[in-house]
Amino acid sequence: MKTRYIILPLLCICTTMAAQDSIKVHRHAEDSTDVFYRHLKLNEITVTGVTGSTKLKHSTAPVSIVSPKVLRATASTNIIDAISHQPGISQLTTGASISKPIIRGLGYNRVVVMSEGVRQEGQQWGDEHGIEVDGNSVGSVEILKGPASLMYGSDAMAGVVILHPQVLPLEDELRANVSSEYQTNNGLFGYNLSLAGNKKDIVWDAGYSEKMAHAYKNKYDGYVPGSQFHERTGRMVLGINRQKIRSRLTATLYHLTPGIIEGERDEETGQLISNYSSLTSYKKSLPFQQVNHYKAVWDNSLNIGEGYLKAIVGYQQNRRQEFEESADDYELYFKLNTLTYDFRYVSQEFSGWKLSAGLGGMYQQSGNLGEEYLIPDYRLFDVGLYATASKTLGDCWTLNGGIRYDHRHMHGQTPHPPLGGGFTRDFNGVTGSLGAVCNINEHFNVRANLARGFRTPNMSELASNGVHEGSIRYELGNRNLKAEYSLQGDLGLDFTSRYISGQVALFANRINNYIFTHRLPVVIENGYLTYAYTQGNARLLGFEAGVDVHPIHSVHFANTFSYVDARLLNQSADTKYLPFTPAPRWTSELKWEILHHTHSTISHHHTEDYPRHSTVLSFNNLYVATGLHYYLRQSHIYKADETETVTPAYVLLNFSAGTDIQWRGKKVAELYVIADNVLNKAYQNHLSRLKYADLNTVTNRRGVYNMGRNISIKLVVPINAHL
Numbered sequence: 001m002k003t004r005y006i007i008l009p010l011l012c013i014c015t016t017m018a019a020q021d022s023i024k025v026h027r028h029a030e031d032s033t034d035v036f037y038r039h040l041k042l043n044e045i046t047v048t049g050v051t052g053s054t055k056l057k058h059s060t061a062p063v064s065i066v067s068p069k070v071l072r073a074t075a076s077t078n079i080i081d082a083i084s085h086q087p088g089i090s091q092l093t094t095g096a097s098i099s100k101p102i103i104r105g106l107g108y109n110r111v112v113v114m115s116e117g118v119r120q121e122g123q124q125w126g127d128e129h130g131i132e133v134d135g136n137s138v139g140s141v142e143i144l145k146g147p148a149s150l151m152y153g154s155d156a157m158a159g160v161v162i163l164h165p166q167v168l169p170l171e172d173e174l175r176a177n178v179s180s181e182y183q184t185n186n187g188l189f190g191y192n193l194s195l196a197g198n199k200k201d202i203v204w205d206a207g208y209s210e211k212m213a214h215a216y217k218n219k220y221d222g223y224v225p226g227s228q229f230h231e232r233t234g235r236m237v238l239g240i241n242r243q244k245i246r247s248r249l250t251a252t253l254y255h256l257t258p259g260i261i262e263g264e265r266d267e268e269t270g271q272l273i274s275n276y277s278s279l280t281s282y283k284k285s286l287p288f289q290q291v292n293h294y295k296a297v298w299d300n301s302l303n304i305g306e307g308y309l310k311a312i313v314g315y316q317q318n319r320r321q322e323f324e325e326s327a328d329d330y331e332l333y334f335k336l337n338t339l340t341y342d343f344r345y346v347s348q349e350f351s352g353w354k355l356s357a358g359l360g361g362m363y364q365q366s367g368n369l370g371e372e373y374l375i376p377d378y379r380l381f382d383v384g385l386y387a388t389a390s391k392t393l394g395d396c397w398t399l400n401g402g403i404r405y406d407h408r409h410m411h412g413q414t415p416h417p418p419l420g421g422g423f424t425r426d427f428n429g430v431t432g433s434l435g436a437v438c439n440i441n442e443h444f445n446v447r448a449n450l451a452r453g454f455r456t457p458n459m460s461e462l463a464s465n466g467v468h469e470g471s472i473r474y475e476l477g478n479r480n481l482k483a484e485y486s487l488q489g490d491l492g493l494d495f496t497s498r499y500i501s502g503q504v505a506l507f508a509n510r511i512n513n514y515i516f517t518h519r520l521p522v523v524i525e526n527g528y529l530t531y532a533y534t535q536g537n538a539r540l541l542g543f544e545a546g547v548d549v550h551p552i553h554s555v556h557f558a559n560t561f562s563y564v565d566a567r568l569l570n571q572s573a574d575t576k577y578l579p580f581t582p583a584p585r586w587t588s589e590l591k592w593e594i595l596h597h598t599h600s601t602i603s604h605h606h607t608e609d610y611p612r613h614s615t616v617l618s619f620n621n622l623y624v625a626t627g628l629h630y631y632l633r634q635s636h637i638y639k640a641d642e643t644e645t646v647t648p649a650y651v652l653l654n655f656s657a658g659t660d661i662q663w664r665g666k667k668v669a670e671l672y673v674i675a676d677n678v679l680n681k682a683y684q685n686h687l688s689r690l691k692y693a694d695l696n697t698v699t700n701r702r703g704v705y706n707m708g709r710n711i712s713i714k715l716v717v718p719i720n721a722h723l
Contacts (some may be wrong), residue, residue: 054390058398060435060449062145062159062490062505064089068167071138073658075674075712077188077213079135079163085629087544087560088145088505090582092687096186096216096707097229097258098130102687103145104507105540105564105581106158109458110484112148114162116250116297118314119152121338121364125375125460127468127689132254132293132318134233136179136192136209139166146488146507147453149431150402153360153384157453157486157511165250168205168237169198176719181211185710186227187280188213198241199723203248205237215259215279218708219682220701223279225272226261230282239299246301254293257284260322263693263704270698286327292319307347310358314340321370333370339363352392359385361406366459374466375459375477376422377413382406401434408456412463425462427483429454435490445494453486453511461515461533467525473692474524475517476532484535486511504545514538514568516579519641529692531643538578540566554593561586565636574639583634583647583686589627595619595659620667622659629654634686645702647686653678670716680709 066083076082080099084091090102101111113120115133122132142162149156169175180191194207211231215223232255239248264273276285297314315338322332344358361383368377388402406429412422435449464477487510494503517531524530542564549557562585566578629652637644658672682705684691690704 064143066141094128094689095227103159105566110158112156112160117312118340122318125458138163140164147451149453157455172723174721179716181714183712186213186216207235209233216707218705225274226259229258244303248299250297252295256291260287265694270696287324290321312342331372336366354390357387382408403432427456447492449490455484457481474528474530478533482513502547506543509540511538519643537569556591559588577636579638584632586630591625593623595622618662620660624657627654650683672714674712676710
C-alpha cells in the first residue's frame, strides 16, 4: 500500500478530504491526512454519489473516498491506476497508459465513470480504450460499489467512479499550482500548470498538463516495444457563485498518443520484435493510436423553495484513430458524439425525510471514417426517470430507497457485410434499491443494502467483427444478446476506537444474462486468436475486510483483504468461472509519521521569529512507509479453448516517503518519493491483456510481463494570494 486506509462497511475511506460542491469537509482537512484516524469525524464527510448530499455515516450504499492528499502521494501512469489499490477495486490494463476500472470483479460498460459532472463516454467497450481524463484535474475520487442504476441508469451495474474536479478558491482568493513528476522505469516525465481565482462571485480555473514516457521494462522482457505514450490535456472553467444560483461552464481537451504493444517475438531468440530505432525514445512509432477527446459541460444549481434544482448538460466528442502501416494514413477511425443531460430536484430535509426526483439520459452518434470496420455506425437514445426517498429515525436508523425506469434505443446504420445489414434494438429496464444503516453507538455501525441493476449490450457486444490490435484478438458480436439484470445484497459492520479500527463488507450478486467473451477454436485472421460474445447466468460472492492498528500517535499498521468468487451457473468444470476475475489480494502497510504539525528547523540563526535575512527551512507532515501487495494464485479461470490461463501468486514490495517543505513557517512545496516493485519482481497481473501475447519459444513463457522496479519523484508547488 502507498497510503493507509480504513474500509468502512460497504465503503472505504482513505482520509479526510476537501472537495467543493462534492465532498464537503473542513477547508484545510486535506492537509491533515490523519484527522480521520484520530477523530473519526464521519459526521463531517458528505458524499454526493447517492441522491443529493448525504452524510457518510447515513449512506446505506457502498461508497469509497480517495482524498487529494492520497492521490498526490500515489505513483501512477493514469487516474485509474492511481485508485486501483483500493479494496474491491482493480484495473484491466493494456500497457502503462491504458487502464479500465474493475469493481468487485465487474468492469467495461458495467462501470460508469463520471467526470466534470457527466458520464465519460469514450468508447469504453474496447480493451485498449482507457479513460480520457487528466489525473491532474482530479481533486478527489468517490467510488460507489454495487448496482447504482437507480441514479446513473444503464451501465452502472458494477458501480460508479466519480472523478471530482479540483477545489475552486474561496472568495477573493487566487491560487496557482505547479507540479512535476519523474519515473525511472519508463522515463515518465510530466508537469502540470494551473491558475484559479474567485472574485465578486466570479470563479475561474485554467490548467495545462503534459506527460510522456518511453517503453517500460521488466526483468524478463527488457524494454517492451509499443508501451510508450504521450499525453497532453487542457481545462478551462468559468462560472458564477451566488446565494441562490451557481452556474459553471467547463471545457476540456485530452490528447493521447499511445503505442500498441503487439507482443510478437523472434522465434530463434525469443526477443520482442521492435520497429523502434531506440526503445528509450519518446517519439511515436508504428503501430500506434491517436485519441482526442473534447468535452463541454454546463453545470447549474438553483435554490427553489425548500430544495434545489440541478441541471447538467454535456457534450463530448471522442476521436480514436489507429495507425498500422503508415504514420500518415489511419486504418481505423471511430468518431463518437455524445450529448448527456441530467435534471433533478432535491428537497431539503424535513421531519427526517429527504426526497428527490429526476430525469437523465444521453444521445449518441458513432461513425467509422477509416478503411477498416470493427463496429457499425450507430445511433443511441437513452432516457431514465427516477425518484428516491430517505428517512432518518432518531439517532440510530437511516432508511433509503428508490425506483427508476430506463429506455434505450439503438440503431446500427451502416451495413456490415459479414454480419448482414443494419438492425434496431430497444431495451427497457426497471431498477431500484432499498437500504438501512444503524449507528449503534460511537464504536459500531451496521449497514445493509439491496439493489437491482440493469445494463444493455453495447454495440461492440452486439455487432463487432474485426481485429482489436491493442488486445491482440479478433472479436465477433452477437445481435441476439439480451439485457443484463442483477440483484445484489450488501452487509457490513465496522468498529472504531482510539487504537484500532476493524471492518468487514460482504456482498452477493446474481446476474441474469451476463455477457462475456470466450475463445473460439477457429482462426479468422492469421496471427490473432478469435473471441465471440455469449451470455449466461452468473453469481458473484465476495468481501472486503480490514484492520487499522495505531498503537501510538504516529504509527499506523493497516491491512486489507479483497476477494471475489465469480461463477457461471449450470456449467461444466471448464466453463464454470467468469473469465478475467481479479485474484484475491492482501495489502499491508506500516506507516510512521515522523513529524506532524511541528517544525524541525534548519537555520543559520536559530530563532522562532524567522529573521528576514536568515535561511530557514522546515518540514511538516513527514512520513515514511513500507507496504506489501500480495496477489494470491488465480486458478478460478474459464478454461474452455484456453480462454484464460492460471496466474501464479506474487508479492510486490513498496516504499514511500513524503513531506511538506516550509520556508519561514509557510508551506512552499510537497515532495514525494515512491518506490514500487522494489525487488524488481517479474509478474503478470491476471487482468493484463498482454498476458496472452506470443509465446517465448526460448524460455517457454507466454505473453508480456508488467512493469519492473519503478521509482517516482513528485514535487508540488502551491501558490496562494489574496485578490
